[in-house]
Amino acid sequence: MPSISVGMAMSLLIVGNLIAVFSDALIKTLGEDTAVFQFVFFRQLTAVLILLPFCYGVSKKSFSDGLKWHALRAHIWLLGAIFMVFAINAMPLATANAIFYAAPLMMLPLALVFFKEQLTRYSIAAGVLGFIGVLVIIRPTEIDWAAIAALVVALTIASNNLLIRKLPKHQTVAQTLLLTNLAGIPASLGLALWEGREWDWAPLITAAGSSSFILIYAAICVIAYRSAESNKIASAEYSGLLGAVGVGLVWFGETPDIAMILGTAMIVLPLIWLARIEKKKKAAANTEL
Template identity: 30%
Template sequence: MSATATTDESNRPLVGIFFILLGMVAISANDMLVKYLSDGYPLHQIVFIRSGIGIAISLALVQFEGGWAILKTRRPGLHILRGLLIVVANLCFFMALAVMPLAEATAIFFVAPLFITLLSIPLLGEPVGPRRLIACVVGFAGVLVMLRPSAAGEGPGLLVSLLPVLAALCYALFQIMTRRLGGLSKASAMAVYLQGVFMAVSLAFFAVAGDGRFAEGVDNRSLVFLFRAWTWPTADDWLLFAALGIASGVIAYALSQAYRSASAATVAPFEYVALPLAGLWGFLIFGEIPDLRALAGIALILGAGLYVLARERARDRPRRDARPIRR
């Protein structure tokens, strides 16, 4: 791929914004469906079925974007590592969803932009000013506000409440790698790699724990969700699994396309659309209403994240105007 082609594909802000909004709608539906199904099926079965449908969609998109040849990559190891990061992020977040309110788990997950800011110092060598560092402190303070009941022995428990934080850390690393690899692979090919890693990890879980023996005598709902025995879905649930698979295919393609079409500073703020959507699903489907403590924590995380992304956008604009993006 020529430098000019890479630059053109990396400077399409409207395309990036469209795909990130599409991805956030799909993610909110995906999270709601996973939480809804978490009482009857193990997490690795849900992930396997949704990824099996998702990879079929992604392979169809591969044909549209250039055929089987685009699946070739010079960096298979990095794609596998990227896939494992998002697998860990998803598993941690979904385990939390089985126990936590949807809006609260989603809000805690949105410390990911703060992690991206902090990780950009050692991984990308980028300078981070004091105002963004203070915003990061404010955002993590919001996490502490939301974790306080769990730390005091109330709610789902501290370890479960920390799962979205670990998910956010893995997601931040995933996005940094997405930007690095975006100029070298088509979005559909990157989606196939992701779905393939999801299926491989799910099959490994099935081989080790598919009979449910590790869930016997366990009281922790998150662990039961992870290790419960596989169950053949009912006819009605197959429709939900189909919707979950479609959402998975849309997510994998849309996120890859968004971050390879525009800079993270342009795209990332629109990820926060997922937060009100999570609150809406939580209220409509599960009857969840955040209390004042949760709302205060959400406000701190939301404000800090948006401020950091605004500063990133301000820093990114003169660099884009001055020279083409390099890979």
């Protein structure tokens, strides 16, 4: 895969996050009585069917590479998908997305611990302010299972984005996504059977649409996070918040409250500031050369 610049990686993430909002919006159209585990299984099944044509002709031998990392990401992804359905259907779309976008904040300490990325005082300050912003949005005195579910989703997104670095770089994006979804199907099918609900195929179309949008986002994440350090591009993930506010307002008639707007600003603005500092540092380094 050809390398791309930090700026291009951030631009791709902006597009990907705006597209991902429509996956969330489709999930929100589900009724409260929908069998959650069945729907998650349908999402993975349709994702595999969508990806298979893009993997035609690829060497079968390369499919066995990095299976343990694909399996780990698959089950983290499955956990996040389950909690995402709960969170999106229990909260306004923009509020749920605002908490999901705590993922880049979580990536900072995770990158430090697992990849030894250096945190500057600026990234630490951005992380602290962003965490306070999350608290403003979820209001700790009013915290409920939906907010906790959304935080779990954020943690799974952060973990999966960082684990992209462990995947074999010779595998195509389509291969990467196919293997991740295939590895998770046994567990998602098992959960659907354990759920004990009568099989209802009506949500299959919604699942396919949701899968299509989220696959585009996931493919973009693979490209972007393979090409640049996470702390340099993670702030671009917040572009989806604007899309979530717009879609929530137009599609579901949801008007953001003051706490959501204030908390979002506390998350986004420090990371925009952090990105500008990184850009200035890079420009200064190039000037010295």
